Amino acid sequence: MKKKNIISLSIALAFLFLSVTGLLLYFGLKPEFVTSIHVLLGLVFIGFAFFHIKNNWPSLKVYTKDRKEGGIKKEFLVAAAVVGIFLLGAGFSLPPFGEIQHFGEDLTRGGGGKGGRMEKASFDKIITNKDKQGKTIQLIIEKSNEVITPVITIWTNDTAGNFIDNLFVPAKTIEVTSGEADKRHALYEGETETNSFTPAMSPGWQAATKDTATNYAEATPTDNFFLTTKTKAGDTFQLMLEIKDNGKTELYKALVDRTKSNAVALKAANGALLVRAVAELE
Known part of the structure; x- marks a missing residue:
């Protein structure tokens, strides 16, 4: 040879x-x-x-x-x-x-540019309030391209704005290691650290809630996700979602009336962090 x-x-x-x-x-x-x-x-x-x-x-x-x-x-x-x-x-x-x-x-x-956005194909599946009594709600949360390590909280209020219950409150947060300029690349490379969630990270939820206990053991997914949860809210209530990422916070909400429709879309004034947030009621 x-x-x-x-x-x-x-x-x-x-x-x-x-x-x-x-x-x-x-x-x-x-x-x-x-x-x-x-x-x-x-x-x-x-x-x-x-x-x-x-x-x-x-x-x-x-x-x-x-x-x-x-x-x-x-x-x-x-x-x-x-x-x-x-x-x-x-x-x-x-x-x-x-x-x-x-x-x-x-x-x-799904990080397409301005000329044509590629839809994110990856959706995590999450279940909260599994052992609680109430009616089932399924939410589809799709984030925009600029969102990298979000913190999301979801809860319900009555029509007067009074807190009812939590639907999604993460116990942890994911943060890109300090000093990394390209956060998306750092996330894909696993250059992140996990910290505990604190109510101050979601000020809108903190001001509204009467229950600061978390009901999801991990951090908010960095991908889009499906959420299956339960609420003790009646036929008419407000569905609230707050998202924070990279120093920007947005509040999305929808008025739910089960007697009129079994699906609602949550909206925010000048919302840019979410592409869509849709709730289906059972």
Whole structure:
């Protein structure tokens, strides 16, 4: 067996699998085994590439240096310039490199641009108030692209504005590690920390509620979600939702009348954080 053949074939196979796992990572598909394969084969690729360069060093010198004039060839300067531009562009997230870098994740996770928004396909399913008595409500919460680590609370008031009960109050919050400029990328990379929810994080709910106990053990999902819950409210009441993200807070509400309709849409004045919040009543 020829060592050169083994090295060349190993590099080719490693490159093939690195390409596949690289594309999966680019489009935001990051299960642990994909990351592990990509990292380990990357090390294999580096190792065999070292021997490949060593075996072909004379040829590389020919590509780099002009034998007649003794100077560096233009081809090498062009190649070095191209690599340098990509290093600087990617390192400092300069346009269009930053946009290209996150295009795959934005595409698969619904982060479309102004020209045409891609709908987020991922919806978490959540159940609260499971052991409580009351009538079932199902809510569909779809967040806008700008929302990254939201804090959401949902509750009911009577028609006079008096608190009835909580439908969704998270026990935790997710925050991007301080110092991260690109919060969406940091979230996808898992560069976050989990903290306890405090009523002050949802001032509208805090002012209205008479029950500050949480009823969901985790943080508000970073994806869209379906919520199945129960309320002791009667046939007519106010459905309230407060969302806070990146220093911006919005209050959504709807007047529910079971005798007229079994579905309502929650609205907010100049609301931008939610694409839709719809409740279906049973």
